[in-house]
Amino acid sequence: MPLRDLIGNARVAKALTRANARDRLPHALLFAGPDGVGKRTFAMELAKAVTCHSPVDGDACGTCDSCVRATSGEHPDIRVFVPEGTLHKIAQMRELAREAQYRPFDDHRRVMIVDDAHKMRDEAANAILKTLEEPPPTTLIVLVTDQPYSLLGTIRSRCQTLRFAPVDAESIEGFLGERFKRPADETKVLSRVAAGRIGRALSTDLSVYRDRRKEMLGLIELLASRGDRLRLMKAAQFLADVGRKDRSELDARLDLFVDLCRDVYGVALGEPSDGVANADVTLRLEALAASTPPERIATWIDAVERLRERLRQNANRQVALEAMLLGLGGE
Ligand SMILES: [Zn+2]
Structure with missing residues (x-):
């Protein structure tokens, strides 16, 4: 080419x-x-x-x-x-x-x-x-x-x-659509998940992605509803286990957590739906946006950055995750 x-x-x-x-x-x-x-x-x-x-x-x-x-x-x-x-x-x-x-x-x-x-x-x-x-x-x-x-x-x-700049989502969508036979809504999700990176669009397994997303969306909903401490601690334990087995798996989930928060934030601020990465779960994003002030969601995105910094400094994974989730769920 x-x-x-x-x-x-x-x-x-x-x-x-x-x-x-x-x-x-x-x-x-x-x-x-x-x-x-x-x-x-x-x-x-x-x-x-x-x-x-x-x-x-x-x-x-x-x-x-x-x-x-x-x-x-x-x-x-x-x-x-x-x-x-x-x-x-x-x-x-x-x-x-x-x-x-x-x-x-x-x-x-x-x-x-x-x-x-x-x-x-x-x-x-x-x-x-x-x-x-x-x-x-x-x-x-x-x-x-x-x-x-x-x-x-x-x-x-x-x-x-x-x-080099990230590639716009429409171009990636067009490229994926030409090259692979996939339902249009899947192509759209992949092109948004790619976040400007064709390499990521090509290497993402959509079913794995959806499984992870289900977990992270559930966690965000739990935070939004100020869910009980026990469930939040279980979620922290689960993520810590994931990270112990494979660090990159935890990273992928944290990326997803942030992407979903950005989507909810965008929906809450009334951004055009084209900018939403996870357009196939728009209804759940909208429900979250309706129940949670955008400022609160912004603090979740910041908290993941701080968590990553702590993990880079070798903080105990489970302790750091628990502190973050309990903190965010109680705010
Ligand atoms: Zn030639």
Whole structure:
């Protein structure tokens, strides 16, 4: 799929193809933006466009020998570096520095993509500093990251940064609708759940999502009704157990809790229903919005942020969850 057909971030796509058509791409680019919005895909498509034998307005033709090889991941001039384990090793980055000096095997350009570029310690970063500063004119380096400020300033300053934005829900909905056969209301929920991230829309299992949502919506209703302490303590115990088994499961539930609170908050303030992520449970959201002042809901969202901070500081999970829920249920 050439750059022009990618979902979202059309301005970035246009800037890249225009620069490529004029042969004016910077030698080092930093793709920065939230996780799951397509940065890596853009980098791969850009690599295809700059190595393409017969580009169309700076974009890949998609059919030439070079494009076919790039699509199958076998282009000798396109190299992708991913962290080995949790980090880019120094040896890997030295390899990048060395290979950046190679002449293209084909006759165009070499492209080196570093995914999760923030996952390198200073030594690894220092191994590519000189290469970033002065790569051969035939080499393009693209760093991809969702945490640009975790990169060394010396790395950032040697790259031209392109910022990626979350993708609007309508575009994601259109994309999912074209690609998958799902009932329209499910597509709509997924596109909202994605919160601007195509990656999240693709990786979300809707039935798992609905099960979790049932729990979280029940909990919010319990809070709204100032439900009894015993049930709130049970809920805290349940979430603590979930978190003990799998930290990311607890995170997903807390995300959902916040998303649902935002939905209720939005409904309470009379925002258009398009902005509601969980549109398929609108009636329950409306009931909550009718019974609970928006200021109270806002405190629930803040409380989850504070809880996360406490958990990062290794607070006891169950104690922290209990304190939060009992506090919110009693307010
Ligand atoms: Zn081509």
